[in-house]
Amino acid sequence: MSDCLFCKIAAGEIPSNKVYEDEICCAFHDIAPQAPTHFLVIPKKHIRSVSEITADNSGVISHIFQVIAKLVKEMGLESYRVVSNIGEQAGQSVFHLHFHVLSGRDMTWPPG
Numbered sequence: 001m002s003d004c005l006f007c008k009i010a011a012g013e014i015p016s017n018k019v020y021e022d023e024i025c026c027a028f029h030d031i032a033p034q035a036p037t038h039f040l041v042i043p044k045k046h047i048r049s050v051s052e053i054t055a056d057n058s059g060v061i062s063h064i065f066q067v068i069a070k071l072v073k074e075m076g077l078e079s080y081r082v083v084s085n086i087g088e089q090a091g092q093s094v095f096h097l098h099f100h101v102l103s104g105r106d107m108t109w110p111p112g
């Protein structure tokens, strides 16, 4: 999508601090980290949010979670949180599907 920030990051048109990239997804550090480790994993193809996951595109989700498992292992993270905000009330500010991976501090439940 031409006016989507994360499509531009995925395409390399806007710089980011990438930690991983393949043909399906990429991962990069959040610009406003909420924990000592905070990176985002996104599909390269534009999907607006979890609400748009279907049988046709769900393969990318299992791939993303395999990538998350690989990255946290490589980073030596044993405890971490994976979050996806869906819709403005839940805190979604970028309308391109992304999974936050947060680690390195005590976390509370329920989230605020």
Ligand code: AMP
Residues within 6 Å of the ligand: 005, 016, 028, 029, 030, 031, 032, 033, 084, 085, 091, 092, 093, 094, 095
């Ligand atoms: P959400 O609010 O759940 O939609 O998450 C969007 C996240 O994208 C926020 O945590 C922002 O800090 C992060 N973000 C926004 N712009 C950038 C950027 N240019 N590079 C990296 N992260 C960004």
